[in-house]
Each structure stands twice: as C-alpha cells, then as structure tokens.
Amino acid sequence: MSVTGRPYEHADGPECPTWPQEFAERYRAAGYWRGETFGGMLRERAAAHPDRVAIVDPAAGSRWTYEELDARADRLAAGLMERGIAKGDKVVVQLPNVAEFFEVIFALFRIGALPVFALPAHRETEIGYFCSFTEAAAYVIPAEHGGYDYRDLAAKVRAEVPKLRHVFVAADAGEVPEPFEALSSVRATGQVEVAGPAPGDLAFLQLSGGSTGAPKLIPRTHDDYMYSLWGSNEICGVDQDSVYLCALPAAHNFPLSSPGSLGALYAGARVVLCPRPSPDVAFPLIARERVTLTGLVPPLALVWTEAAPGTPHDLSSLEVLLVGGAKFSEEAARRVRPALGCTLQQVFGMAEGLVNYTRLDDDEETVVTTQGRPISPDDEIRVVDDDDNDLPVGATGHLLTRGPYTIRGYWRAPRHNARSFTEDGFYRTGDVVRLTPTGHLVVEGRAKDQINRGGEKIAAEEVENHLLAHPSVHDANVVAEPDPYLGERTRAYVILRAGAEPLKPVAVKKFVRARGLAAYKVPDHVEFVDAFPQTGVGKISKKDLRSDAARPTDRPGPGPGPGDQPSDT
Numbered sequence: 001m002s003v004t005g006r007p008y009e010h011a012d013g014p015e016c017p018t019w020p021q022e023f024a025e026r027y028r029a030a031g032y033w034r035g036e037t038f039g040g041m042l043r044e045r046a047a048a049h050p051d052r053v054a055i056v057d058p059a060a061g062s063r064w065t066y067e068e069l070d071a072r073a074d075r076l077a078a079g080l081m082e083r084g085i086a087k088g089d090k091v092v093v094q095l096p097n098v099a100e101f102f103e104v105i106f107a108l109f110r111i112g113a114l115p116v117f118a119l120p121a122h123r124e125t126e127i128g129y130f131c132s133f134t135e136a137a138a139y140v141i142p143a144e145h146g147g148y149d150y151r152d153l154a155a156k157v158r159a160e161v162p163k164l165r166h167v168f169v170a171a172d173a174g175e176v177p178e179p180f181e182a183l184s185s186v187r188a189t190g191q192v193e194v195a196g197p198a199p200g201d202l203a204f205l206q207l208s209g210g211s212t213g214a215p216k217l218i219p220r221t222h223d224d225y226m227y228s229l230w231g232s233n234e235i236c237g238v239d240q241d242s243v244y245l246c247a248l249p250a251a252h253n254f255p256l257s258s259p260g261s262l263g264a265l266y267a268g269a270r271v272v273l274c275p276r277p278s279p280d281v282a283f284p285l286i287a288r289e290r291v292t293l294t295g296l297v298p299p300l301a302l303v304w305t306e307a308a309p310g311t312p313h314d315l316s317s318l319e320v321l322l323v324g325g326a327k328f329s330e331e332a333a334r335r336v337r338p339a340l341g342c343t344l345q346q347v348f349g350m351a352e353g354l355v356n357y358t359r360l361d362d363d364e365e366t367v368v369t370t371q372g373r374p375i376s377p378d379d380e381i382r383v384v385d386d387d388d389n390d391l392p393v394g395a396t397g398h399l400l401t402r403g404p405y406t407i408r409g410y411w412r413a414p415r416h417n418a419r420s421f422t423e424d425g426f427y428r429t430g431d432v433v434r435l436t437p438t439g440h441l442v443v444e445g446r447a448k449d450q451i452n453r454g455g456e457k458i459a460a461e462e463v464e465n466h467l468l469a470h471p472s473v474h475d476a477n478v479v480a481e482p483d484p485y486l487g488e489r490t491r492a493y494v495i496l497r498a499g500a501e502p503l504k505p506v507a508v509k510k511f512v513r514a515r516g517l518a519a520y521k522v523p524d525h526v527e528f529v530d531a532f533p534q535t536g537v538g539k540i541s542k543k544d545l546r547s548d549a550a551r552p553t554d555r556p557g558p559g560p561g562p563g564d565q566p567s568d569t
C-alpha cells in the first residue's frame with residue numbers, strides 16, 4: 001500500500017510532509033509515477049538482459065553484469081536481514097566510487113531500508129549527526145580511501161552513537177577489526193523473499209546543501225525519484241547503449257540521478273566508476289570503455305577542456321558533457337565543444353527535486369547562457385519578490401517550485417519546513433533566477449546563506465557555529481569570496497574575545513578541522529577584525545562583508561580543487 005497522501009508515520013509522529021492526495025493522483029494519472037521500485041527495476045533489467053554489463057569498477061578490476069548485480073543485491077539483502085536490518089531502518093552509506101556502493105544501496109532498496117547518502121569527505125561531526133539523528137541501524141564504509149582510514153572514523157562514531165548496531169566495511173574480512181563486519185561475510189548464500197517497499201514509500205534520505213547549522217535530510221520516494229531518472233534519460237539521450245562515467249562522488253544527487261548512475265541503470269546502460277575525476281584517470285577510462293556521457297562541476301569541466309586538446313587518449317566516444325552544481329561561466333561553456341568534441345548540457349538541479357537541463361537541440365546561445373528548463377511539464381516555477389508576489393517574465397527574483405519529484409518537506413524538520421515551503425507546498429529554493437521568454441532559467445545569484453565552493457555547498461551558519469566553539473572567539477561570520485577556479489571559496493571574519501591571546505589564522509583552521517568536519521568546510525581564509533559592518537537597524541551586514549571579501553587584494557591564487565584539502569596556510 002502506498003503511503004502517499006498522508007505524512008510518513010513514525011513512532012514520534014509524522015516524519016515528513018508528502019504530496020496531497022489530489023497531486024499524487026494527478027502525477028500517477030499523467031504517467032510520471034510509474035509504480036516501480038528500485039529493487040523491482042533492477043530485477044526487471046536483470047531478467048531482460050542478464051549478460052549486459054551494469055557496473056565497471058576499474059580500480060577493483062570488476063565488471064558486474066545486470067544478473068550479477070541483481071544476485072549480489074539479493075545475497076546482501078538476505079545477510080543484512082539476518083542481522084536485523086529491516087524495512088524502514090536507516091543505514092548511513094559512506095562509500096566512494098566502488099561497485100559495492102550499488103550492491104549496498106540495491107540490497108537496502110530491496111529490503112525497504114533507507115540509505116542515508118553521506119559523502120566520502122564527511123567526518124565524525126557529520127557522520128555522528130547522520131547516525132544519531134536518523135537513529136541509524138548500520139553504517140557502511142570503505143576500509144581506506146584517499147589516504148584516510150574510515151575504520152578509525154567508524155570507531156569514533158560508534159563510541160558517540162551507542163545505538164548504532166552495525167558497521168559494515170567494504171573490504172576483506174582480514175582488514176576489518178572487531179566488532180565491525182566485512183561485507184564479504186555479510187553476503188548470505190541464499191535468497192530471501194521480502195515484501196519490500198511500495199512505490200510511494202521513501203527510498204532513501206539525500207543530503208541538502210543547506211544554509212542552516214545542521215544539514216537537512218531529503219526524503220525521496222521510489223516513484224518520484226524514478227521519474228527524475230527516466231525524465232532525465234529522455235532529455236539527455238540515455239538509452240541502453242549509453243556508457244555513463246561516474247566521475248563525481250557517486251552518492252551526490254547530480255552523478256546519482258542527473259541522469260547519473262541510476263538513470264543509466266534504469267536505461268539498462270553501463271556505469272563506469274571513475275576513482276578520481278582528474279583527466280589522467282578519467283581520459284584513459286573514456287577511451288577504454290567508450291564512455292558516451294558524464295557529469296562534472298564547473299572547475300573540473302575547466303580542467304578537462306584545458307587538458308583535452310593535448311591528450312593522447314581517444315575521447316571521440318564522448319557525446320554529452322553535463323555541467324552543473326554551480327554556475328558555469330559563459331566563456332568556459334563556449335570552450336567545451338571545441339575542446340572535447342561533445343555537446344554541452346547545462347544542468348541546474350537540487351537534491352530536493354527540481355532539475356533543469358538545456359536540451360540537446362537548444363541553440364548554442366541558449367546552451368551557453370542559460371541553466372536550462374525543467375524536466376517536467378508539471379514542474380511549477382514561480383519567480384517572486386521578497387513578499388512572494390509573482391514577477392513578470394524576465395524579472396529577477398526568488399525561485400519557488402513544486403512538482404512531481406520535488407519534496408514537500410525535509411525529514412523530521414517541522415520548524416525548518418515552515419520557512420522553506422509555502423503553505424501551498426512550493427519549495428523556496430533560495431536561488432535567485434530569471435526566466436527567459438523560452439522558459440529557460442538563468443541563475444543570477446542566491447538568497448540563502450550558503451557558499452558554493454566549486455559545487456560543494458557550505459552552510460555559513462554551520463561553519464560559524466564551529467568557529468564560535470573556539471574559546472578565544474567572540475563572534476564569527478562566514479561569507480563567500482570570489483575564486484577564479486572554484487567560483488567561490490570561504491572567508492571567515494572573526495572577532496576575538498577581549499583579552500584573548502592573539503591567534504593565527506592557521507590555528508583557527510586547525511581548530512575547525514579538529515572538530516571533525518569535512519575538509520571542504522574548513523575556511524579557506526580567516527581574517528581577524530575588531531567589529532562587523534552593520535545595517536541601518538544594527539544587524540550584521542553580510543552584504544558588506546561579501547563586498548569586502550570580493551575586494552581585489554594580493555591574496556594567494558586559486559584555491560584547491562573540489563575534494564582537495566584546503567591548505568593550512
């Protein structure tokens with residue numbers, strides 16, 4: 001039975017709002033919601049073409065067919081159920097671009113347990129929060145990745161979150177310390193019959209970039225997310241002959257669903273997992289696997305366009321490059337086709353739902369100057385002023401949206417939901433946009449207090465809270481500072497307590513990092529000030545801080561890339 005039409009129930013009350021009955025019926029009648037589940041979808045693909053390759057993991061040397069992925073999901077589901085993982089349980093999944101990522105999430109989908117998608121960059125602060133807030137039954141990690149030992153991280157998280165019953169490690173049993181368990185020993189021999197979830201049930205919790213202290217969790221259903229997949233496939237030309245290179249972190253909403261790895265699997269196509277997105281790793285893979293499409297954030301797209309002309313690798317199979325996550329400059333967009341010989345699609349999306357694409361047959365000007373238009377004819381778009389009045393086409397204002405794959409509320413966040421959604425269910429995206437006469441969106445800026453560091457979204461308030469925890473810090477404000485490579489990086493303005501020992505910026509950064517925060521959230525620059533600029537009514541003026549941060553100075557050059565650690569200087 002579908003639960004759509006009423007809030008998801010939980011022992012403590014409703015977990016999150018969902019679509020009102022009349023909308024759910026309309027989306028089903030229109031054929032957007034097809035009544036499929038992820039577990040069922042994989043089963044159907046495996047039956048239709050068992051021997052086609054689904055997942056290529058070059059680092060591990062594995063190539064799993066649809067039949068193999070399906071069988072692995074069954075075996076792992078059975079083993080997880082033997083360990084008490086049940087329908088509705090939350091499981092924090094923090095895996096890099098490895099084949100096991102798909103084995104784990106499809107096993108959970110099949111049970112009806114919900115993956116909570118963490119990123120490899122997250123550390124004990126974020127993971128501890130996800131595990132405790134969702135009351136996670138289990139946490140899945142790699143043994144090591146990028147020179148970091150996730151077993152150490154899991155040990156810390158377990159000590160802090162006693163309710164976390166299991167830690168599963170995607171590694172050989174020998175590399176897994178007690179009381180953790182290797183995935184290889186969880187896989188059962190047989191198959192179990194499970195009732196599984198209904199298409200209207202929640203499939204997973206995705207992470208919001210957010211603008212508040214604690215990251216918000218985004219509840220997506222099988223029905224709604226699946227629509228965003230096949231809708232994306234139609235727009236991006238993905239069919240069973242496509243080969244998708246997953247170059248960004250697999251759990252991120254963009255490479256997962258736009259059209260991403262899950263879109264590719266929906267189409268019966270092939271997913272190639274790229275362990276790192278740099279040209280030296282990605283280009284040989286494109287050549288070897290005859291990759292046809294991939295998705296990148298703007299800084300990486302720039303690096304690829306610079307590296308492509310001199311590469312010895314044959315990139316001629318590449319048909320489409322999707323660029324999204326942050327605004328792609330027009331100049332950079334113009335360089336894509338000449339350098340890479342493929343079509344650029346700009347994608348402006350959000351894990352909360354709405355995804356916009358430029359179309360494959362849009363003219364060049366539209367492709368390089370807009371961020372596309374929505375997937376669905378039933379994506380409702382409003383551009384409004386500060387008082388929610390609709391603005392005429394062409395005017396710049398706040399983007400509000402509602403539709404068949406946009407959530408009606410975050411998971412267990414009633415107070416935040418009252419601010420982030422209108423009474424009639426429009427999501428306040430926090431983006432400032434303008435509509436062109438053709439219905440394409442141009443992103444002009446942002447109203448939410450967030451820094452977009454090369455596609456990685458950072459909530460200013462979250463970082464400010466960590467700075468405020470320093471005993472010598474009286475007050476702190478974090479704003480975006482322009483960066484030629486990342487688009488934006490973070491600048492923290494800090495007022496020290498009267499009489500506090502002088503601090504060096506590096507000490508502040510070290511302090512934030514030592515609090516167990518993802519490295520991309522550590523401020524790139526720390527500046528000590530005596531006071532913050534104020535507005536007329538005496539509030540702190542972030543606007544003035546932003547213009548101060550934008551002043552040209554002799555500051556060091558481009559910051560580190562997405563996924564890199566900011567330097568300690």
Ligand SMILES: O=C(O)c1cccc(O)c1O
Pocket residue numbers: 253254257258324325326347348349350351352355
């Ligand atoms: O979150 C994003 O930035 C994003 C970008 C492109 C496409 C998506 O689906 C996204 O969620």
